[in-house]
Amino acid sequence: MSTLVTGSRGTVGRAVLARLHSAGHAVRAASARPAGLAVPDGVEAVGLALDRPEALEGALHGVRQIFLYPQPAGIDALIEAAQAAGVEHVVLLSSASVLAPDAEDDPLARHSLLVERALAGSGLAHTFLRPDAFAANAVGWAHSIGRGLPVRLAHPDARTAPIHSEDIADIAVEALTGGSLAGRTVALTGPESLSFREQLAVLADVLGRGIRVERISRAEAERQMGAYMPAPMVASLLRFWEAADGVPATLHDTTLSLLGRPARTFRQWAGENTAAFGGH
Numbered sequence: 001m002s003t004l005v006t007g008s009r010g011t012v013g014r015a016v017l018a019r020l021h022s023a024g025h026a027v028r029a030a031s032a033r034p035a036g037l038a039v040p041d042g043v044e045a046v047g048l049a050l051d052r053p054e055a056l057e058g059a060l061h062g063v064r065q066i067f068l069y070p071q072p073a074g075i076d077a078l079i080e081a082a083q084a085a086g087v088e089h090v091v092l093l094s095s096a097s098v099l100a101p102d103a104e105d106d107p108l109a110r111h112s113l114l115v116e117r118a119l120a121g122s123g124l125a126h127t128f129l130r131p132d133a134f135a136a137n138a139v140g141w142a143h144s145i146g147r148g149l150p151v152r153l154a155h156p157d158a159r160t161a162p163i164h165s166e167d168i169a170d171i172a173v174e175a176l177t178g179g180s181l182a183g184r185t186v187a188l189t190g191p192e193s194l195s196f197r198e199q200l201a202v203l204a205d206v207l208g209r210g211i212r213v214e215r216i217s218r219a220e221a222e223r224q225m226g227a228y229m230p231a232p233m234v235a236s237l238l239r240f241w242e243a244a245d246g247v248p249a250t251l252h253d254t255t256l257s258l259l260g261r262p263a264r265t266f267r268q269w270a271g272e273n274t275a276a277f278g279g280h
Protein backbone atom coordinates (compact mmCIF):
# COMPACT_ATOMS: atom_id res chain seq x y z
CA MET A 1 0.00 0.00 0.00
CA SER A 2 1.68 3.21 -1.16
CA THR A 3 1.18 6.72 0.23
CA LEU A 4 1.42 9.81 -1.96
CA VAL A 5 2.89 12.74 -0.03
CA THR A 6 2.03 16.08 -1.64
CA GLY A 7 3.96 19.25 -0.79
CA SER A 8 7.15 17.22 -0.44
CA ARG A 9 9.19 20.43 -0.52
CA GLY A 10 7.15 21.89 2.36
CA THR A 11 8.29 21.65 5.98
CA VAL A 12 5.55 19.23 6.98
CA GLY A 13 5.44 17.20 3.74
CA ARG A 14 9.20 16.65 3.82
CA ALA A 15 9.08 15.37 7.40
CA VAL A 16 6.11 13.06 6.70
CA LEU A 17 7.92 11.59 3.70
CA ALA A 18 11.11 10.92 5.68
CA ARG A 19 9.25 9.28 8.58
CA LEU A 20 7.14 6.98 6.40
CA HIS A 21 10.15 5.94 4.34
CA SER A 22 12.41 5.25 7.32
CA ALA A 23 9.63 3.17 8.94
CA GLY A 24 9.59 1.00 5.81
CA HIS A 25 6.32 2.23 4.25
CA ALA A 26 6.04 2.58 0.48
CA VAL A 27 5.88 6.29 -0.41
CA ARG A 28 5.81 8.48 -3.50
CA ALA A 29 6.89 12.12 -3.22
CA ALA A 30 4.81 14.70 -5.09
CA SER A 31 5.81 18.31 -5.50
CA ALA A 32 4.63 21.21 -7.61
CA ARG A 33 8.35 21.87 -8.22
CA PRO A 34 9.98 18.43 -8.41
CA ALA A 35 13.25 19.59 -10.06
CA GLY A 36 16.07 19.26 -7.56
CA LEU A 37 13.73 17.92 -4.84
CA ALA A 38 15.76 16.01 -2.24
CA VAL A 39 14.03 12.70 -1.43
CA PRO A 40 15.34 9.71 0.52
CA ASP A 41 17.20 7.11 -1.59
CA GLY A 42 14.80 4.82 -3.40
CA VAL A 43 11.78 7.16 -3.19
CA GLU A 44 10.09 8.02 -6.49
CA ALA A 45 9.38 11.75 -7.01
CA VAL A 46 6.62 13.00 -9.30
CA GLY A 47 5.64 16.49 -10.46
CA LEU A 48 2.14 17.36 -9.28
CA ALA A 49 0.71 20.85 -8.96
CA LEU A 50 -2.58 20.34 -7.13
CA ASP A 51 -4.31 23.06 -9.14
CA ARG A 52 -3.43 21.35 -12.45
CA PRO A 53 -4.97 17.86 -12.78
CA GLU A 54 -2.91 16.61 -15.79
CA ALA A 55 -0.46 14.57 -13.72
CA LEU A 56 -2.98 13.12 -11.25
CA GLU A 57 -3.53 9.74 -12.88
CA GLY A 58 0.17 8.83 -12.97
CA ALA A 59 0.84 10.22 -9.50
CA LEU A 60 -2.00 8.18 -7.97
CA HIS A 61 -1.26 4.87 -9.67
CA GLY A 62 -1.03 2.19 -6.94
CA VAL A 63 -1.68 4.75 -4.17
CA ARG A 64 -3.97 3.89 -1.23
CA GLN A 65 -3.46 6.97 0.97
CA ILE A 66 -2.67 10.65 0.36
CA PHE A 67 -1.07 13.24 2.64
CA LEU A 68 -2.64 16.33 1.13
CA TYR A 69 -1.85 20.03 1.13
CA PRO A 70 -5.07 22.01 0.61
CA GLN A 71 -5.67 23.42 -2.87
CA PRO A 72 -9.34 24.16 -3.59
CA ALA A 73 -8.68 24.87 -7.28
CA GLY A 74 -7.97 21.20 -7.97
CA ILE A 75 -9.84 19.33 -5.26
CA ASP A 76 -12.76 17.98 -7.33
CA ALA A 77 -10.39 16.53 -9.93
CA LEU A 78 -8.21 15.09 -7.18
CA ILE A 79 -11.17 13.39 -5.47
CA GLU A 80 -12.37 11.93 -8.77
CA ALA A 81 -8.89 10.64 -9.65
CA ALA A 82 -8.37 9.29 -6.11
CA GLN A 83 -11.63 7.34 -6.23
CA ALA A 84 -10.76 5.95 -9.67
CA ALA A 85 -7.31 4.89 -8.40
CA GLY A 86 -8.74 3.11 -5.32
CA VAL A 87 -7.44 5.57 -2.69
CA GLU A 88 -8.82 4.65 0.74
CA HIS A 89 -7.81 7.51 3.04
CA VAL A 90 -6.80 11.17 2.74
CA VAL A 91 -4.99 13.01 5.55
CA LEU A 92 -5.41 16.75 5.00
CA LEU A 93 -3.05 19.43 6.34
CA SER A 94 -5.87 21.86 7.10
CA SER A 95 -5.74 24.79 9.53
CA ALA A 96 -7.24 25.94 12.83
CA SER A 97 -8.24 29.07 10.91
CA VAL A 98 -11.28 27.20 9.50
CA LEU A 99 -12.87 27.66 12.94
CA ALA A 100 -12.73 31.48 12.78
CA PRO A 101 -16.17 33.12 12.68
CA ASP A 102 -15.31 34.81 9.37
CA ALA A 103 -13.63 31.71 7.84
CA GLU A 104 -16.03 31.70 4.90
CA ASP A 105 -14.90 35.19 3.82
CA ASP A 106 -11.25 34.98 4.81
CA PRO A 107 -8.97 33.98 1.90
CA LEU A 108 -6.53 31.94 4.02
CA ALA A 109 -9.17 30.08 6.05
CA ARG A 110 -11.42 29.60 3.02
CA HIS A 111 -8.57 27.86 1.18
CA SER A 112 -8.60 25.00 3.73
CA LEU A 113 -12.35 25.16 4.42
CA LEU A 114 -13.30 24.47 0.79
CA VAL A 115 -11.02 21.43 0.66
CA GLU A 116 -12.39 20.09 3.96
CA ARG A 117 -15.94 20.46 2.62
CA ALA A 118 -15.14 18.73 -0.66
CA LEU A 119 -13.51 15.79 1.14
CA ALA A 120 -16.31 15.58 3.73
CA GLY A 121 -18.85 15.22 0.91
CA SER A 122 -16.76 12.83 -1.19
CA GLY A 123 -17.27 9.52 0.57
CA LEU A 124 -13.46 9.11 0.86
CA ALA A 125 -12.24 8.32 4.39
CA HIS A 126 -10.41 11.37 5.65
CA THR A 127 -8.55 12.86 8.63
CA PHE A 128 -8.39 16.63 9.01
CA LEU A 129 -5.32 17.99 10.82
CA ARG A 130 -5.99 21.53 12.06
CA PRO A 131 -2.75 23.07 13.35
CA ASP A 132 -2.43 26.47 14.98
CA ALA A 133 0.39 28.78 13.73
CA PHE A 134 3.63 26.99 12.84
CA ALA A 135 6.70 27.68 15.01
CA ALA A 136 8.53 27.81 11.67
CA ASN A 137 6.75 31.08 10.83
CA ALA A 138 9.43 32.70 13.01
CA VAL A 139 11.80 32.27 10.05
CA GLY A 140 9.99 35.32 8.65
CA TRP A 141 11.87 37.39 11.28
CA ALA A 142 15.28 36.02 10.27
CA HIS A 143 16.05 38.80 7.81
CA SER A 144 15.75 41.50 10.50
CA ILE A 145 17.34 39.45 13.30
CA GLY A 146 20.28 38.38 11.14
CA ARG A 147 21.04 42.04 10.37
CA GLY A 148 20.54 43.30 13.92
CA LEU A 149 17.47 45.29 12.86
CA PRO A 150 14.33 45.59 15.00
CA VAL A 151 11.48 43.19 14.25
CA ARG A 152 8.63 45.50 13.25
CA LEU A 153 5.15 44.21 14.09
CA ALA A 154 1.66 45.70 14.17
CA HIS A 155 0.58 43.26 16.90
CA PRO A 156 3.64 42.20 18.94
CA ASP A 157 1.35 40.96 21.72
CA ALA A 158 -0.76 38.68 19.50
CA ARG A 159 -0.73 35.23 21.06
CA THR A 160 -0.60 31.87 19.27
CA ALA A 161 0.31 28.35 20.38
CA PRO A 162 3.16 27.77 17.90
CA ILE A 163 3.48 24.15 16.85
CA HIS A 164 6.66 22.42 15.76
CA SER A 165 6.36 21.02 12.19
CA GLU A 166 7.83 17.72 13.44
CA ASP A 167 4.84 17.33 15.79
CA ILE A 168 2.43 17.87 12.88
CA ALA A 169 4.42 15.28 10.91
CA ASP A 170 4.31 12.80 13.83
CA ILE A 171 0.52 13.08 14.06
CA ALA A 172 0.18 12.86 10.27
CA VAL A 173 2.18 9.62 10.31
CA GLU A 174 0.01 8.30 13.16
CA ALA A 175 -3.05 9.09 10.99
CA LEU A 176 -1.47 7.37 7.97
CA THR A 177 -0.23 4.27 9.78
CA GLY A 178 -2.22 3.89 13.01
CA GLY A 179 -5.72 3.38 11.64
CA SER A 180 -7.48 5.10 14.57
CA LEU A 181 -7.80 8.62 13.17
CA ALA A 182 -9.87 7.96 10.03
CA GLY A 183 -12.99 10.14 10.15
CA ARG A 184 -11.51 12.38 12.86
CA THR A 185 -10.65 16.07 12.98
CA VAL A 186 -7.51 16.67 15.03
CA ALA A 187 -6.75 20.07 16.59
CA LEU A 188 -3.01 20.63 16.97
CA THR A 189 -1.17 23.24 18.99
CA GLY A 190 2.17 23.71 20.66
CA PRO A 191 2.30 23.39 24.48
CA GLU A 192 2.24 27.13 25.33
CA SER A 193 0.38 30.29 24.46
CA LEU A 194 3.10 32.78 23.45
CA SER A 195 2.93 36.32 22.12
CA PHE A 196 5.23 37.28 19.26
CA ARG A 197 7.16 39.38 21.78
CA GLU A 198 7.62 36.29 23.99
CA GLN A 199 8.70 34.16 21.02
CA LEU A 200 11.29 36.81 20.14
CA ALA A 201 12.52 36.83 23.76
CA VAL A 202 13.00 33.04 23.53
CA LEU A 203 14.88 33.47 20.25
CA ALA A 204 17.07 36.21 21.78
CA ASP A 205 17.89 33.96 24.73
CA VAL A 206 18.69 30.96 22.52
CA LEU A 207 20.78 33.07 20.10
CA GLY A 208 22.49 34.90 22.98
CA ARG A 209 21.84 38.32 21.49
CA GLY A 210 19.32 41.13 21.98
CA ILE A 211 16.39 41.44 19.60
CA ARG A 212 14.49 44.71 19.49
CA VAL A 213 10.73 44.71 18.84
CA GLU A 214 9.13 47.77 17.30
CA ARG A 215 5.37 48.30 17.16
CA ILE A 216 4.27 49.74 13.81
CA SER A 217 0.92 50.99 12.53
CA ARG A 218 -1.41 48.78 10.51
CA ALA A 219 -0.68 50.90 7.41
CA GLU A 220 3.07 50.37 7.87
CA ALA A 221 2.55 46.64 8.36
CA GLU A 222 0.46 46.52 5.17
CA ARG A 223 3.30 48.21 3.25
CA GLN A 224 5.97 45.99 4.80
CA MET A 225 4.14 42.67 4.27
CA GLY A 226 2.73 43.74 0.89
CA ALA A 227 6.28 43.68 -0.49
CA TYR A 228 6.27 39.87 -0.40
CA MET A 229 2.67 38.66 -0.22
CA PRO A 230 -0.65 39.47 -1.93
CA ALA A 231 -2.87 42.12 -0.30
CA PRO A 232 -5.75 39.73 0.64
CA MET A 233 -3.28 37.50 2.51
CA VAL A 234 -1.82 40.53 4.31
CA ALA A 235 -5.32 41.65 5.33
CA SER A 236 -6.17 38.14 6.50
CA LEU A 237 -3.06 37.79 8.68
CA LEU A 238 -3.47 41.27 10.18
CA ARG A 239 -7.12 40.50 11.04
CA PHE A 240 -6.06 37.25 12.67
CA TRP A 241 -3.30 38.89 14.71
CA GLU A 242 -5.56 41.76 15.76
CA ALA A 243 -8.11 39.24 17.07
CA ALA A 244 -5.31 37.40 18.93
CA ASP A 245 -3.77 40.56 20.43
CA GLY A 246 -3.45 39.92 24.18
CA VAL A 247 -5.79 36.91 23.94
CA PRO A 248 -4.42 33.61 25.30
CA ALA A 249 -4.32 30.95 22.58
CA THR A 250 -6.38 27.80 23.10
CA LEU A 251 -4.15 24.79 23.85
CA HIS A 252 -4.81 21.17 22.87
CA ASP A 253 -2.95 18.20 24.35
CA THR A 254 -3.24 16.13 21.16
CA THR A 255 0.41 15.04 21.05
CA LEU A 256 0.07 13.76 24.61
CA SER A 257 -3.22 11.96 24.03
CA LEU A 258 -2.27 10.49 20.63
CA LEU A 259 1.48 9.95 20.96
CA GLY A 260 1.94 9.70 24.73
CA ARG A 261 4.41 12.60 24.95
CA PRO A 262 4.12 16.38 25.26
CA ALA A 263 4.36 18.65 22.21
CA ARG A 264 7.76 20.15 21.37
CA THR A 265 8.26 23.68 22.73
CA PHE A 266 9.01 26.85 20.79
CA ARG A 267 12.36 26.93 22.61
CA GLN A 268 13.20 23.52 21.16
CA TRP A 269 12.30 24.73 17.66
CA ALA A 270 14.45 27.84 18.18
CA GLY A 271 17.40 25.75 19.40
CA GLU A 272 17.21 23.54 16.31
CA ASN A 273 16.99 26.46 13.91
CA THR A 274 19.62 28.96 15.06
CA ALA A 275 21.36 28.78 11.66
CA ALA A 276 18.32 30.44 10.03
CA PHE A 277 18.97 33.50 12.23
CA GLY A 278 22.71 33.72 11.64
CA GLY A 279 23.50 31.66 14.76
CA HIS A 280 25.64 28.55 14.96
Ligand SMILES: NC(=O)c1ccc[n+]([C@@H]2O[C@H](COP(=O)([O-])OP(=O)(O)OC[C@H]3O[C@@H](n4cnc5c(N)ncnc54)[C@H](OP(=O)(O)O)[C@@H]3O)[C@@H](O)[C@H]2O)c1
Binds near residue numbers: 071
Ligand atom coordinates in the same frame (compact mmCIF):
# COMPACT_ATOMS: atom_id res chain seq x y z
N1 LIG B 1 2.11 28.54 8.47
C1 LIG B 1 1.18 28.41 9.40
O1 LIG B 1 1.21 29.01 10.47
C2 LIG B 1 0.03 27.46 9.15
C3 LIG B 1 -0.89 27.21 10.17
C4 LIG B 1 -1.94 26.33 9.95
C5 LIG B 1 -2.07 25.71 8.73
N2 LIG B 1 -1.16 25.97 7.75
C6 LIG B 1 -1.33 25.32 6.44
O2 LIG B 1 -0.21 24.54 6.11
C7 LIG B 1 0.00 24.59 4.68
C8 LIG B 1 1.47 24.88 4.36
O3 LIG B 1 1.91 25.88 5.15
P1 LIG B 1 3.26 26.69 4.91
O4 LIG B 1 3.27 27.24 3.52
O5 LIG B 1 3.40 27.60 6.02
O6 LIG B 1 4.40 25.60 5.05
P2 LIG B 1 5.06 24.50 4.14
O7 LIG B 1 4.80 23.19 4.79
O8 LIG B 1 6.49 24.88 3.95
O9 LIG B 1 4.28 24.47 2.74
C9 LIG B 1 4.67 25.03 1.54
C10 LIG B 1 4.50 23.95 0.46
O10 LIG B 1 3.15 23.79 0.03
C11 LIG B 1 3.15 23.11 -1.23
N3 LIG B 1 2.20 23.66 -2.21
C12 LIG B 1 1.82 24.92 -2.28
N4 LIG B 1 0.97 25.09 -3.34
C13 LIG B 1 0.86 23.89 -3.93
C14 LIG B 1 0.16 23.42 -5.07
N5 LIG B 1 -0.59 24.22 -5.81
N6 LIG B 1 0.29 22.13 -5.41
C15 LIG B 1 1.07 21.30 -4.66
N7 LIG B 1 1.72 21.68 -3.56
C16 LIG B 1 1.64 22.97 -3.21
C17 LIG B 1 4.54 23.35 -1.78
O11 LIG B 1 5.23 22.13 -1.76
P3 LIG B 1 5.91 21.64 -3.13
O12 LIG B 1 6.77 22.76 -3.60
O13 LIG B 1 6.68 20.43 -2.76
O14 LIG B 1 4.77 21.32 -4.06
C18 LIG B 1 5.20 24.29 -0.80
O15 LIG B 1 6.58 24.05 -0.68
C19 LIG B 1 -0.95 25.65 4.13
O16 LIG B 1 -2.01 25.02 3.50
C20 LIG B 1 -1.43 26.39 5.36
O17 LIG B 1 -2.77 26.83 5.25
C21 LIG B 1 -0.11 26.81 7.92
